Each structure stands twice: as C-alpha cells, then as structure tokens.
Amino acid sequence: MSGFIMLKHIKHLNLQYFIKNLPQLSHIMFMEPSYSLQIYHKYSYEYKNGNSNCDDRTHKNLQNYKFKCNSNQKNKEEFNYPSISEETLLALAEYFESFEEHCDSNYDVTYSDGVLTINLPQKQGIYVINKQAPNRQIWLSSPISGPKRYDLVNGIKWVYASDGVSMHELLNKEIPTFISSKKKDIDFTILPFGGKS
Incomplete structure (x- = not known):
C-alpha cells in the first residue's frame, strides 16, 4: 500500500x-x-x-x-464554513454560466439555497454540488464518477478523502468532455478555494 x-x-x-x-x-x-x-x-x-x-x-x-x-x-x-462554502459555490455557478455560449439550449445552471445544479448540453446528465453544513463539507454528484464528499484542506481547496483529488481538479477532468471544443481554457482551480488561490 x-x-x-x-x-x-x-x-x-x-x-x-x-x-x-x-x-x-x-x-x-x-x-x-x-x-x-x-x-x-x-x-x-x-x-x-x-x-x-x-x-x-x-x-x-x-x-x-x-x-x-x-x-x-x-x-x-x-474555519468559517458558511462564508467559504458560499464563496466556493457562487464562484462555481458563475464559471459554469460562462460556458452557456458554447452549449446548446439544454444547458442550464441554477444556484439556490446552497444547491448548485448543472444540466449538461444535449441532456448528457446533471451535476449537483451542494453544501453539507452538519459535516462542514461540500458534496458533489457527477454523471461520470458518482457521489463524492469534499473537505476543506489547509484553507485552500476541497479534497475527497478517499482519493486525495480536489473537487476543482475533478471538474477540470470531467467538464471538458461536455463543453464545445471552442472553450479550451477551462480551469476550475483558479477559482476561490480551487487550490491556486
């Protein structure tokens, strides 16, 4: 091991x-x-x-x-979970919204009450990213890799304990699969608490 x-x-x-x-x-x-x-x-x-x-x-x-x-x-x-989790999800929501011009009409991004929902282009699936206040975590459900639970590590990024991969790194790997090739500069790690801030 x-x-x-x-x-x-x-x-x-x-x-x-x-x-x-x-x-x-x-x-x-x-x-x-x-x-x-x-x-x-x-x-x-x-x-x-x-x-x-x-x-x-x-x-x-x-x-x-x-x-x-x-x-x-x-x-x-x-650590200030309410503030950090809110900043994380708002930044993700805005970033996902920036992809709209590269996607068809089925693509939709909504954020409400601590739940971020992304309906992928061509009805390829749905991502759900939400706060989990009791555990001070952010949970993500992916149509590719399934459910994951993220903890804030060293105050800079949200990491899944079972594999050591951050949430933003996972999104970097999976999201380009669904977004038009015209959008080539996708990098979630530049967002707040994505690992580079």
Whole structure:
C-alpha cells in the first residue's frame, strides 16, 4: 500500500507500518482528525502495554502525530464554513454560466439555497454540488464518477478523502468532455478555494 492511504485501511495496520507511513497519513489528518486521534490512541495503548517492539523514538513520533491531529481538529472546527462554502459555490455557478455560449439550449445552471445544479448540453446528465453544513463539507454528484464528499484542506481547496483529488481538479477532468471544443481554457482551480488561490 503506497501513496494516499485510506482511513478504512489504517486500523488494520501494525504499529511499525503505521509509524513508517506517518508522512502519508498526514494527508488524511485534516479531513478526519477525530478518527485519526482514535488511531493514535490505539497504537499508543499498544506501546504503553508492551504489545509492540517500538522504541522511544517511535513513541515520540506518535506524540507528534497526536499533536498534528489535535491541531487539525481545531482548524476544522474554526474555519468559517458558511462564508467559504458560499464563496466556493457562487464562484462555481458563475464559471459554469460562462460556458452557456458554447452549449446548446439544454444547458442550464441554477444556484439556490446552497444547491448548485448543472444540466449538461444535449441532456448528457446533471451535476449537483451542494453544501453539507452538519459535516462542514461540500458534496458533489457527477454523471461520470458518482457521489463524492469534499473537505476543506489547509484553507485552500476541497479534497475527497478517499482519493486525495480536489473537487476543482475533478471538474477540470470531467467538464471538458461536455463543453464545445471552442472553450479550451477551462480551469476550475483558479477559482476561490480551487487550490491556486
């Protein structure tokens, strides 16, 4: 297992593997800090009870991991979700509207009450992007890749925890499939919280 490690796999890893891959695990700590802390406590308990062969240096790394988890939990709780999610969706709505001249009459963009709906040209499907306030996330439903849930990472972009790909990167990949070849300069990542701002 390498690259982006999904949370559902981590709880099955032994302590040595867990410590070795801490740099990779840091990618998911912001998105699921409370669960990350549960993982820390599991392995810290094994260390304290002599159920592993890790040394003091390894235990120190565990302590650093806990600090990062606590810090990321605080950051996730403190960022201004209502303002940032609204700015994100409004910018997306305006950008999608700019494609109208390159599409047929079936293309339609609406944004209301935190829900952005994009009816694609030639009735090729519908994208729905909406706020999910209880989880402080943005959810997206794609006719190509299906449903995804995005968390704000480092205050700059919305990322899907399962693959590490941002929402705007996904749109960069999928939307040109539906838009006329006349519109060649599509780049969602330049928008607010798209990763480049």
